[in-house]
Amino acid sequence: MAELEGIYTIWLRENKRFVRYRSRIITSVVTPLLWLIIFGTGLGSAVRFGTGAAGYQAFIFPGIIGQTILFTAVFSGVSVIMDRQYGFLKEILVAPISRPSIVFGKALGISTTAMIQGMVLLLLSFIVAVPMTPIIFLESVGVILLISLGLSGLGLLISSFTDSMEGFNLIMSFIVLPIFLLSGALFPITGLPSWLQVAVYINPLTYGVDALRNIILNEAVLPLYVDVIVVALFAVMMIMISALVFSKKEQSLM
Amino acid sequence: MEYIIQTHDISKKYDDFTAVNGVNLKVPKNSVYGVLGPNGAGKTTLISMLCTILHPTSGSATVNGYDVTKHPKEVRESIGIVFQSRALDDMLTGREHLQMHASLYGVPKDVRQERIDEILDLIALGPKANEFVKTYSGGMKRRLEIGRGLIHHPKVLFLDEPTLGLDPQTRESIWSYIKELNQNQDVTVLMTTHYMEEADKLCDEVAIINQGQIITTNSPRNLKRELKADTITMQVDNIEKFIEEAQKLEFVKEIYSMDSEIKLMVERGENLVAELVNFANKHNIFVYSIELEHPNLEDVFLKYTGRTIQGEG
Numbered sequence: 001m002a003e004l005e006g007i008y009t010i011w012l013r014e015n016k017r018f019v020r021y022r023s024r025i026i027t028s029v030v031t032p033l034l035w036l037i038i039f040g041t042g043l044g045s046a047v048r049f050g051t052g053a054a055g056y057q058a059f060i061f062p063g064i065i066g067q068t069i070l071f072t073a074v075f076s077g078v079s080v081i082m083d084r085q086y087g088f089l090k091e092i093l094v095a096p097i098s099r100p101s102i103v104f105g106k107a108l109g110i111s112t113t114a115m116i117q118g119m120v121l122l123l124l125s126f127i128v129a130v131p132m133t134p135i136i137f138l139e140s141v142g143v144i145l146l147i148s149l150g151l152s153g154l155g156l157l158i159s160s161f162t163d164s165m166e167g168f169n170l171i172m173s174f175i176v177l178p179i180f181l182l183s184g185a186l187f188p189i190t191g192l193p194s195w196l197q198v199a200v201y202i203n204p205l206t207y208g209v210d211a212l213r214n215i216i217l218n219e220a221v222l223p224l225y226v227d228v229i230v231v232a233l234f235a236v237m238m239i240m241i242s243a244l245v246f247s248k249k250e251q252s253l254m
Numbered sequence: 255m256e257y258i259i260q261t262h263d264i265s266k267k268y269d270d271f272t273a274v275n276g277v278n279l280k281v282p283k284n285s286v287y288g289v290l291g292p293n294g295a296g297k298t299t300l301i302s303m304l305c306t307i308l309h310p311t312s313g314s315a316t317v318n319g320y321d322v323t324k325h326p327k328e329v330r331e332s333i334g335i336v337f338q339s340r341a342l343d344d345m346l347t348g349r350e351h352l353q354m355h356a357s358l359y360g361v362p363k364d365v366r367q368e369r370i371d372e373i374l375d376l377i378a379l380g381p382k383a384n385e386f387v388k389t390y391s392g393g394m395k396r397r398l399e400i401g402r403g404l405i406h407h408p409k410v411l412f413l414d415e416p417t418l419g420l421d422p423q424t425r426e427s428i429w430s431y432i433k434e435l436n437q438n439q440d441v442t443v444l445m446t447t448h449y450m451e452e453a454d455k456l457c458d459e460v461a462i463i464n465q466g467q468i469i470t471t472n473s474p475r476n477l478k479r480e481l482k483a484d485t486i487t488m489q490v491d492n493i494e495k496f497i498e499e500a501q502k503l504e505f506v507k508e509i510y511s512m513d514s515e516i517k518l519m520v521e522r523g524e525n526l527v528a529e530l531v532n533f534a535n536k537h538n539i540f541v542y543s544i545e546l547e548h549p550n551l552e553d554v555f556l557k558y559t560g561r562t563i564q565g566e567g
Contacts, residue, residue, distance in 0.1 A: 009357045016345070020386075083343075086344075091341040094306070094335055096330040
């Protein structure tokens with residue numbers, strides 16, 4: 001009971017912070033729209049895109065949702081570094097509540113904010129002429145939640161190994177961008193050279209994007225249940241590993 | 255006497271550096287206990303071990319009857335902590351900090367609102383309680399942190415350098431606040447400080463710590479009495495000669511020079527000022543200045559460690 005309340009408390013703080021940083025909310029919607037409208041239109045008119053009927057813009061729509069979740073989840077996870085620098089992490093870590101609950105509360109909080117962003121994008125699907133039904137919407141939200149749990153777990157894990165925001169660019173170049181580019185968000189993952197294919201299939205976001213594309217556009221490489229299982233496993237694994245690392249490293253985190 | 259905190263040879267080592275070295279501490283219940291020492295003496299490390307933030311390398315400690323390594327959760331439930339560095343979230347309001355803390359520490363829901371209002375009253379945040387912490391002054395932030403540490407009615411409140419970096423006026427108000435707290439609430443306060451004045455004014459008992467070891471513990475009053483001495487500080491034109499001659503004087507218990515000043519330990523110094531000036535004149539030594547001081551904790555520290563507390567730490 002006390003643990004549940006702890007999880008809720010940490011979840012609540014995460015959401016309050018999200019709502020209060022207005023600039024973050026605006027960028028979280030504007031950035032994906034730029035990708036969809038400018039990049040989608042630009043590249044879409046340059047290439048002949050064979051797969052779906054709806055064209056390139058529609059094709060990258062699920063990918064861009066995946067990208068938005070990726071950036072939000074990982075960077076919110078990494079924001080623990082800031083909490084650490086401002087000392088607020090101490091306040092949470094000395095509370096009589098278990099480390100796994102702290103990690104889980106944080107991951108849930110981040111996922112909620114990522115989910116809200118995903119929902120906003122889903123509602124804007126008409127911009128790229130993708131039809132949206134309540135079923136598609138709900139199924140997508142479910143997948144989005146799973147993906148963001150895993151990615152926020154990853155962000156939290158990174159934060160436990162990094163002690164300053166100096167490492168931010170490294171995280172960007174070596175973790176976030178590769179995950180984005182290798183997820184098939186921007187191009188179909190069939191017919192790639194085999195070295196690239198391997199990298200794509202190692203990437204957990206690939207399965208998330210494939211699942212979203214399956215639900216939203218009804219076109220996919222893998223069956224939906226395979227995607228969902230992989231994404232769910234990734235989420236469980238990441239949260240468990242971060243919970244473990246937070247428990248083990250708690251002293252060096254404070 | 256009932257002790258709420260006890261440590262047994264508690265030590266913390268980092269590679270080849272020993273931050274805390276075999277400390278034995280006994281903190282009486284409901285007292286204000288000060289750990290006094292220069293920067294880097296191991297105060298924060300000691301307090302961190304008692305708060306379960308750091309594991310001791312060796313030795314043990316109990317807080318409110320719970321062992322800090324075996325029962326960290328119970329210890330955490332019994333204590334409130336105000337860290338040396340700020341631990342606030344700019345994007346939350348004061349009231350939200352208190353709410354968050356209350357639920358993290360499992361304050362029952364039915365009394366929560368009451369407690370929060372009570373604390374807000376106590377720390378006098380007033381209308382600022384509903385504004386973001388980023389708009390607060392340094393003193394308000396500190397008061398909020400102290401209030402937050404109290405909301406779950408801890409048995410022990412740890413204050414790590416509570417007035418560090420605050421202006422004198424705010425410092426005074428925090429002091430009177432801590433005093434009031436100790437008188438009106440059932441709480442023991444363990445504070446670290448490197449301000450002598452702070453320890454002198456607030457603490458029932460102090461432990462002087464230097465280079466990771468407790469040098470002495472006693473009440474500030476007894477520590478000062480132990481010196482049995484007033485200090486006469488003199489500036490003269492020939493320090494060496496003066497010391498050489500003055501050592502022969504019967505009433506001079508101790509004499510040494512520090513930073514081009516001479517310090518003499520004497521009893522009933524007010525009777526001796528004139529005599530010392532005459533004595534210097536007799537030996538053709540010119541006295542620039544002479545000053546009489548009754549002992550303070552600074553002198554106690556100096557006596558035990560051979561250096562001033564503000565000196566290189």
